[in-house]
Amino acid sequence: MTNVDQFESFFKxxxxxxxxxxxxxxxxxxxxxDLEEEPAQQLSDQVRDFLTVLGEDESVNWRTVQGDEFRxxxxxxxxxxTESPDLICAYRxxxxxxxxxxYSLGEExxxxxxxxxxxxxxxxxxxxxxxxxxxxxxxxxxxxxxxLTGDHRLVNFAVRFTEEKGTxxxxxxxxxxxxxSYIDVISKIPNITTETAEEEILxxxxxxxxxxxRSCSDTLQAKGLALQxxxxxxLGHHIADLTRLVEEHQVELLVLNAKDEDQAAMHGLxxxxxxxxxKIPLLML
Amino acid sequence: xxxxxxxGLIIAQATHGAGPVPLAVTVMFSLLLVGLxxxxxxxxxxxxxxxxxAGCFAFxxxxxxxxxxxxxIGSVTNVFGEVVELPVYIPGIDWNVIAIILxxxxxVDVTSRSGLxxxxxxxxxxxxxxxxxxxxxxxxxxxxxxxxxxxxxxxMIIVGSLTGVSLNKLGRKxxxxxxxxxxxxxxNIGGLLTLISSVPNIIVGTAAGISFVRFFLITxxxxxxxxTITLMMGARLFAIHSLADEEERQExxxxxxxxxxxxxxxxxxxxxxxxxMMVLFIVTIATTSVLPYISELGMGYVAMAFGxxxxxxxxxxxxxxxxxxxxxxxxxxxxxxxxxDVMEHAHVLDLMGQGIVPIIELGATLGTGLMxxxxxxxxxxxxxIPLAAMLAKILSGLGTSNDSPLWWAVIFGxxxxxxxxxxxxxxxxxxxxxxxxxELPLSFGGFVKKALPYAVVQIVLAIVYVLLFLG
Numbered sequence: 001m002t003n004v005d006q007f008e009s010f011f012k013x014x015x016x017x018x019x020x021x022x023x024x025x026x027x028x029x030x031x032x033x034d035l036e037e038e039p040a041q042q043l044s045d046q047v048r049d050f051l052t053v054l055g056e057d058e059s060v061n062w063r064t065v066q067g068d069e070f071r072x073x074x075x076x077x078x079x080x081x082t083e084s085p086d087l088i089c090a091y092r093x094x095x096x097x098x099x100x101x102x103y104s105l106g107e108e109x110x111x112x113x114x115x116x117x118x119x120x121x122x123x124x125x126x127x128x129x130x131x132x133x134x135x136x137x138x139x140x141x142x143x144x145x146x147x148l149t150g151d152h153r154l155v156n157f158a159v160r161f162t163e164e165k166g167t168x169x170x171x172x173x174x175x176x177x178x179x180x181s182y183i184d185v186i187s188k189i190p191n192i193t194t195e196t197a198e199e200e201i202l203x204x205x206x207x208x209x210x211x212x213x214r215s216c217s218d219t220l221q222a223k224g225l226a227l228q229x230x231x232x233x234x235l236g237h238h239i240a241d242l243t244r245l246v247e248e249h250q251v252e253l254l255v256l257n258a259k260d261e262d263q264a265a266m267h268g269l270x271x272x273x274x275x276x277x278x279k280i281p282l283l284m285l
Numbered sequence: 286x287x288x289x290x291x292x293g294l295i296i297a298q299a300t301h302g303a304g305p306v307p308l309a310v311t312v313m314f315s316l317l318l319v320g321l322x323x324x325x326x327x328x329x330x331x332x333x334x335x336x337x338x339a340g341c342f343a344f345x346x347x348x349x350x351x352x353x354x355x356x357x358i359g360s361v362t363n364v365f366g367e368v369v370e371l372p373v374y375i376p377g378i379d380w381n382v383i384a385i386i387l388x389x390x391x392x393v394d395v396t397s398r399s400g401l402x403x404x405x406x407x408x409x410x411x412x413x414x415x416x417x418x419x420x421x422x423x424x425x426x427x428x429x430x431x432x433x434x435x436x437x438x439x440x441m442i443i444v445g446s447l448t449g450v451s452l453n454k455l456g457r458k459x460x461x462x463x464x465x466x467x468x469x470x471x472x473n474i475g476g477l478l479t480l481i482s483s484v485p486n487i488i489v490g491t492a493a494g495i496s497f498v499r500f501f502l503i504t505x506x507x508x509x510x511x512x513t514i515t516l517m518m519g520a521r522l523f524a525i526h527s528l529a530d531e532e533e534r535q536e537x538x539x540x541x542x543x544x545x546x547x548x549x550x551x552x553x554x555x556x557x558x559x560x561x562m563m564v565l566f567i568v569t570i571a572t573t574s575v576l577p578y579i580s581e582l583g584m585g586y587v588a589m590a591f592g593x594x595x596x597x598x599x600x601x602x603x604x605x606x607x608x609x610x611x612x613x614x615x616x617x618x619x620x621x622x623x624x625x626d627v628m629e630h631a632h633v634l635d636l637m638g639q640g641i642v643p644i645i646e647l648g649a650t651l652g653t654g655l656m657x658x659x660x661x662x663x664x665x666x667x668x669x670i671p672l673a674a675m676l677a678k679i680l681s682g683l684g685t686s687n688d689s690p691l692w693w694a695v696i697f698g699x700x701x702x703x704x705x706x707x708x709x710x711x712x713x714x715x716x717x718x719x720x721x722x723x724e725l726p727l728s729f730g731g732f733v734k735k736a737l738p739y740a741v742v743q744i745v746l747a748i749v750y751v752l753l754f755l756g
Contacts, residue, residue, distance in 0.1 A: 004442050004445065004715065004718065004719055004722065007403070007443050007446035007447070008449060008450060010403055010446075010548075010549050011406075011407070011447045011450040011451070012450055013548055013549070014403070014407055014544050014545050014546065014549060015450060015543055015544055015545075016543050016544070016545050016548075017543065018543050211545070
């Protein structure tokens, strides 16, 4: 190491982003359905059983919205504003038959996930598959992103929704196609050694989330939280690899960011996954 | 040439070219020397590397000297009695100095891969708990120590780059200019601590026969005093205060705690090996003059040997380290020694010596003080290495005794003069480069305005110190 840039790079690399633990309080849950009273109550019971991680019934205020309480997106948004819940639970294509076609989330969720600051738990559609088989608990939770380092909120929510002694998978998948396109450009620049660049860039790209996950693990251990942290940091294809990982680890809840500050639409990765992964609950932040 | 002759390799050389030189020729070569000094001062403006500038002057000087029959061209006889053909410019180079610089650079570069220096720097940052004043003092002391043990430029690069990153993280970018400037000034103070801390020390110290230990014992009290004063002035003039608020203190401590000093430590074994070798290197360099056999081989051998030992770990990729060496600096030294050797044959150094004699004749007090000021002012506008090399030759030529304070006047002046202007030393130039890297405005005049109070205090302090304790 002989120049300023080399040492500066070294010191920048040595500056880690430590995980900042925050206790997430969920006292009020709003379950939005398009069902009538009885099936809505049935679903409510299933969801409560699924989310025992939130605490005893007395500590959480549950409110179930029935199908006749809203018809339009505006009415649903008004309802959410009035209730101001800490968590919204809903499923795709409310008041619609479009759930039969796996190509979108439906207009209510498209808008709701972007407008409300509360996280939205998207459940599989009750008519699509029996929820008893899916909503078994949150012993295996996976937080996913393409930029995990410093995403304290994502990790804190994932921690909050992981059952005691459960497993939390902190997953960072670096997009291989983007990486390859940059390496392809580098390979055409004579004064950059392609092999070294490929090796070093990949190492650094994966090192940062690895260090952050280690910090998460250390912090949670220091807090005495009884859950197991598993690291998945890799280069790959977002959708294909995540779908595979979810199946492989029998993930019961997926936690991901829905908002993208650069655009009004839902975060690209979140939308694609929400459309693809229809058989497990998704917590959209 | 003197060093080479002393080494015993060449015991006889053709005397062709020796003899009286017409004054006009000497003046012509003097102008060439002035041209070299001016070109080096304008290095940035010329967009030319030192080695190229000095190389051009060496090329022209050699040609002119040969054309005027000033050089001892011819075969030489070595210690085995063999007559060998050696290019005339080879014996002119002080290979001991080149070996010290080459070996030490290699040693420092490989050792830095162990993560040792950055580990120390980050550890100190964490100990400071992010308090700006404490950080300034810790970084200041670190700069001095690194300048002493490594070299000024490497010290400035390590501490300066860490300063940029840590102050950015602490949200104290407004203090960055003050930190970097003070650190830049401290590199030249740290450069006074040991015989191998700066090239002028090596050149003048070698010429005066000053041992490593003697050098350290003489300069260390000054370095301690000058560092303390500089840091106190820096804290005051740049308003770098301690954090008063408890909440601010906690936040700063949290932020610096995010630094991981072990990040760059690839191997625990190599880390400790690097640390041990560093200590051993300093001890060996310090005792070179008294170690059997080693004393005959000199400090250059020690530096090269340590560089090679460290390189064994990276033997398969040793070429990477060779590429990383500062060949511009090495090329510059070689060309510079050639130019000075030519100047010696053209009697330019004798002429300059005649100019210095009146200063010396002013007496031990005034003469020494003036010599220090002249050396400082001269090295503030041009490279202090040619200055030190020329003055060392001149003082040797005048038969100056080894215990004369004049040697110390040159050493102190050549080092501290670098603090007057941004081009006065390579390390202050690095400081300014880092300052500009962070888009902080600092012109040549701006630097002089900010640095002058420190430089004046340091130079006055050096004069008092040399006159009181070394006179």
